Amino acid sequence: MATLMRAARLHEAGKPMRIDQIEVPEPRPDDVLVRVEACGVIPNMNAIFSGALWNHLPPLPASVGLDASGVVVALGARARGAKVGDRVYVNPFLSCRTCHYCVAGKPMLCSEWALQGYFGYVPASQRLLADYPYGGFAEYITAAPERLVKLPDSVTHEQAARFGYLGTSFSGLRAGRVGVGSWVIINGITGTLGVGATLLALGMGATRIMGFGRNVDVLARLRALAPDRISTLVLGDADIPEWVRARTEGVGADMLLDCSGRAASAEHTLAAIDGLKHGGVAVNIGALTEKLQLSPFQFMNRCTEFRGSNWFTTQEGQIMAEMAGAGIIDLGAWETRAFPLDQVQQALDLVKTRPGGFTNIVVRPQL
Ligand SMILES: [Zn+2]
Numbered sequence: 001m002a003t004l005m006r007a008a009r010l011h012e013a014g015k016p017m018r019i020d021q022i023e024v025p026e027p028r029p030d031d032v033l034v035r036v037e038a039c040g041v042i043p044n045m046n047a048i049f050s051g052a053l054w055n056h057l058p059p060l061p062a063s064v065g066l067d068a069s070g071v072v073v074a075l076g077a078r079a080r081g082a083k084v085g086d087r088v089y090v091n092p093f094l095s096c097r098t099c100h101y102c103v104a105g106k107p108m109l110c111s112e113w114a115l116q117g118y119f120g121y122v123p124a125s126q127r128l129l130a131d132y133p134y135g136g137f138a139e140y141i142t143a144a145p146e147r148l149v150k151l152p153d154s155v156t157h158e159q160a161a162r163f164g165y166l167g168t169s170f171s172g173l174r175a176g177r178v179g180v181g182s183w184v185i186i187n188g189i190t191g192t193l194g195v196g197a198t199l200l201a202l203g204m205g206a207t208r209i210m211g212f213g214r215n216v217d218v219l220a221r222l223r224a225l226a227p228d229r230i231s232t233l234v235l236g237d238a239d240i241p242e243w244v245r246a247r248t249e250g251v252g253a254d255m256l257l258d259c260s261g262r263a264a265s266a267e268h269t270l271a272a273i274d275g276l277k278h279g280g281v282a283v284n285i286g287a288l289t290e291k292l293q294l295s296p297f298q299f300m301n302r303c304t305e306f307r308g309s310n311w312f313t314t315q316e317g318q319i320m321a322e323m324a325g326a327g328i329i330d331l332g333a334w335e336t337r338a339f340p341l342d343q344v345q346q347a348l349d350l351v352k353t354r355p356g357g358f359t360n361i362v363v364r365p366q367l
Contacts, residue, residue, distance in 0.1 A: 001073070006365065007138035008344045011061040013051025016345050017137070022063070025134055027142045032082050033074040034090055034143055037157035038338070039136030040067035041347045041361040042165055043192055043261070043354065044287075048119055053262075055119035058129040065117045065363065066092055068136030069151070069160035081145040089149040089160040089321070090141065091167075091314045092116035094128040108313060115311075117141070136161075137344050139365045149317035152325030158338060159331040161362045162196070163320065167312035169197035169257065170320055172285040173204060175309040176255035180205030183248050187211075187272045188259030188286055189232065190218035195333075195357025197257050200320070202226055203329040210244055210253065210275075212268060218356040225333065235268060244275030252277035259286040266290035273306065282306045334360040340367040 005024045008017040027033045049064065051057055058064075072086040082088070094114045095107035102110050114120035114128040117135020134141040151160050178184055184201050188194045189211025195218070201209050202225065209230045213219055219232040233243050244253055256272045270292060273282050282305065294306065323329045335358055339347040344363050351361050 005139035006341055007063040007134070008065065008341060008363075009061040010049055010057070010064050013049065013057060013060070017064070019342050019344075020061070024140050025142050027074055027076040027079065028131075029076040029078040031076045031142045031144055032072050032079050032148070034068065034070040034088060034141050035073045036065075036068045036070040036136050036139060036141055036365045038069050038161040038362045038364055039065040040161035040164060041351050041363060042066065043351055046348055046352055047262070049348075056121070056123055056125060057119055058133065059126065063117065063133060063135045063138050065136030065138065066115060067161050067164035068092070068117070068141055069157040069163070070141075072148070073140070079145055082148055086148065087151040087153075087157070089151060089163045089317060090116070090136070090143045091147040091149060091312075091317050092118060092164070093147070093311050094125075094132060096128060108311065116143070137341060137363050137365065139341075147314050149314060149321050151321055155321055155324045155331065158336045158360060158362050159324070159334065160321075162331075162334065162360050163317055165192045166196040166200070166320060167317050168285050168309070169193050169259070170200050171312035171316050172257050172283045172309040173197060173200055173255070174316070175307060176257060176281045176283045178204050178206055178255055182206040182255060183208040183210070183253040183277075185210050185244060185253045185256040185272050185275055186259060187256060187268055188261065188264070189213045189222060190215040190356055191259055191261070191354075192357045193259040193285060195222065197259065198222055198225065198230065199329045199331070199333060202229065203323050208247060208253070210247055212240065212272070215356050218358060221358060240268065240271035241274040244272070248277065252280060254280055256280070256282040258282060258284045258288065260284070260288040262287045262289050264288055264290070266292050270294075273304070276302070276304050278302045278304070280304050284308045285310075334358055336360045336362060338362050338364045338367070341365045
């Protein structure tokens, strides 16, 4: 095997990456080496790499790239649970194993969590990023076997490279107890999180899916997925709670999945919460930062909930892979735009244009 590999590395926050030749990593004894076939590019990536947000970038220069899918090519001496040749998605979520939450068996709540190839939650997350210093915009990365989602043959690497945002939507829908017969509101349905959430909610048995967004073409494509189950509203065209109640026997929806992004307005989120039925759950997965003027009195009277959900477990990733393999979710709805590694900046520029959630932008390091 080659001893050198190409990796897109961030040398300075907010500046274009450089393609560097670095050594192919040796997996640590408990880890595996994965040959990256595809790595996803997501809307928030440029903002994260700008270094201007709250997140803590790995020490620079850093090999970056969040959602890698590929093939296991080598195992450390003590690595278990994977074998050479496995087709896998690498869940980049890193937890410390020793904090209050990890010891309690809740690693998704880890106080030092980090995302491999992306950022850490707090400064102390750097030690986790140092254990796995390779991102998916590289020919090879290392990973722990317990973070590998085994892919059915029918799931392509390009589709699996979208699992990060798909999994975030899946975990959010599960937090909202979506199941057979659920009535679900998706705020921000036209984006990467929203389109994935729609495919999943259909597969999870939701019978009424009500989404809001601005991109009229994407809204029409969403309705076409299941015209009897999906209705869409162009934001501003109607009063949201009234529009929802008109589609839910006058009572409202069971669940709101709020995919509003960091810079979105809280106004639509508040209106959508008003469209919940008694006992309904609102779950935010889009990182909306504007403060909400909530009425605790209304939450008490209606027994409603508002909560957040961050990323997803590897087990949830495996369930999604199985759902895709069994044809319960249709990942073929995405259109992939693939870029070779030396065009990673073009891929990051394309995602800035917000092409909509049906577009799946990936970097293919082996091209
Ligand atoms: Zn922890």
